[in-house]
Amino acid sequence: MVHDAAADPCGADHTAPExxxxxxxxxxDIPFAHPVYIRSVMDCLNSLGxxxxxxxxxxxxxxxxxxxxxxxxxxxxxxxxVARAIQCSGDPALGLIAGSxxxxxxxxxxxxxxxxxxLGQGLQFLTRYAGLVFGGLEFQxxxxxxxxxxxxxxxxxxxxxxxxxMQSVIGSHCRLLEAILGRxxxxxxxxxxxxxxxxxxxxxxxxxxxxxxxxxxxxxxLPADLLRVPxxxxxxxxxxxxxxxxxxxxxEQGCGAFVQRVRRRLxxxxxxxxxxSELALDLHISARTLVRRLAEAGVTYSDIKEDxxxxxxxxxxxxxxxxxxxxxxxxxxxxxxxxxxxFKFWYRVAPSKMRQTLRTDTR
Numbered sequence: 001m002v003h004d005a006a007a008d009p010c011g012a013d014h015t016a017p018e019x020x021x022x023x024x025x026x027x028x029d030i031p032f033a034h035p036v037y038i039r040s041v042m043d044c045l046n047s048l049g050x051x052x053x054x055x056x057x058x059x060x061x062x063x064x065x066x067x068x069x070x071x072x073x074x075x076x077x078x079x080x081x082v083a084r085a086i087q088c089s090g091d092p093a094l095g096l097i098a099g100s101x102x103x104x105x106x107x108x109x110x111x112x113x114x115x116x117x118x119l120g121q122g123l124q125f126l127t128r129y130a131g132l133v134f135g136g137l138e139f140q141x142x143x144x145x146x147x148x149x150x151x152x153x154x155x156x157x158x159x160x161x162x163x164x165x166m167q168s169v170i171g172s173h174c175r176l177l178e179a180i181l182g183r184x185x186x187x188x189x190x191x192x193x194x195x196x197x198x199x200x201x202x203x204x205x206x207x208x209x210x211x212x213x214x215x216x217x218x219x220x221x222l223p224a225d226l227l228r229v230p231x232x233x234x235x236x237x238x239x240x241x242x243x244x245x246x247x248x249x250x251x252e253q254g255c256g257a258f259v260q261r262v263r264r265r266l267x268x269x270x271x272x273x274x275x276x277s278e279l280a281l282d283l284h285i286s287a288r289t290l291v292r293r294l295a296e297a298g299v300t301y302s303d304i305k306e307d308x309x310x311x312x313x314x315x316x317x318x319x320x321x322x323x324x325x326x327x328x329x330x331x332x333x334x335x336x337x338x339x340x341x342x343f344k345f346w347y348r349v350a351p352s353k354m355r356q357t358l359r360t361d362t363r
Contacts (some may be wrong), residue, residue: 007289012026031072034125034133035100036106037071037168039066039315041085050088051225054276058084061317072135075156082161093203099171100207104179105347106314109133113244115235120227122180123150124238126173129246134165152218159237161193166218167203174207175221182232188221191215238348248307251298262290263304272306273332276301306333310346313339317355 022137038061042052056062059081061073066313073081104110109129118120120143127141129148140151150173158165177185188203189210192315194211196202204211266274279301280287294300309331316327328339341352 009265018205020209032075032136033078034071034107034135034276035073037102037133038078038081038288040102040106041081041098042066043092043318044094044101045085045089046091047093047101054089055084056082075136076210079159082164086164091165093167095167095205096171096203096206097233099168100237102168102172102173102175104176107133108245109175110179110244112239112246113176114231114233115242116180117236117239118231118232119177119180119222119229120148120225123148123233124177125178125228125243126150129250132246132249134169137165137169143224144226148222148224150220152220154217165290166193167217170204172206180231181226181229185222187219187226191217191219191221193217202304245307248299248303258293259299259304262294262301266304267312269307270305270312270332271330309342313343313346313351314354314358317351318358327351 042055045052045055053063057068059077061077061081065284080325082095083343088093091097102110104114109126113122113126130138130139130332136154137154138153138155140153142149142151152166152169154162154165170241174185176189177188185211187269189212190204191209192204193215194213202211214271215298220224261283262279266279269279269282274282276290277287280290291301294304311329313327316322316330320327322330324340325336328336331339333339333342340351343349347354349357
């Protein structure tokens, strides 16, 4: 079926891709993609002059659904999102471009990887926590005397999103490896779990010199000697903080419903900076019960508040024209100076400098 460009807000023709029998069943509500990844795709579309709202609306999403860094997007929603995004862009390599725009400092996983002591430690960190961004993928690192191989396997059928997802992983990992080593990784070989496309256009060659097709799974292979190379941005303190943040993310995703309920209610009232007792009253439970149930999930109320402030601070800087003072107020800071001080503690850079960097990277 071809859409009429005049009636289509994206203005692009699209033919529905074939869907395997395994994907014709109703999609269960399986958490699949982290909001930070969806936001990177939106940034990519925006840089191409495409109105992101049309893509989000078709998938049943809104910007407010993507501001919180913990609520994973279900696979059924992700499929609609990908189909519309590719339709609007007209670029079958959109996943590769979007993945390369997922900056290392967008998530604690990236921060921990680039601030590791060496490439080997960075890859181990990435392998351990990468599933927090793509819940439907399993990451395995195998090292031998000659080679280090990172294997990426789908834990469920990816259906028509397979190429898009694999391209996204390639783009983001190539960007991450460059950030770790401070140079393009010419020694990298990528194995792709799909057939070579017709013609001479192999999108992955924009980022990787050597690729192989028809592999059992996606793989990244590097000479083992590279594992000892120091990371150019090694920072032990930042690494420990990132590891702590990733641990909290894993704990929250594992415990699920109650923590997410607290996050959503706190997000609604973040501007007023409610304390534990005030939020417990909103949830119709005692403050003691709130603290205890969060402790069972391995997090604290202050942890959740700080994480919401940190993720929303960068979102406001990149996607709005609000002043630093207005952003501080929205995050519940009575004094903008305290916000600026805290932001520097989180990212080692002032809010104004981060806004400039985010805007430059998006362009």
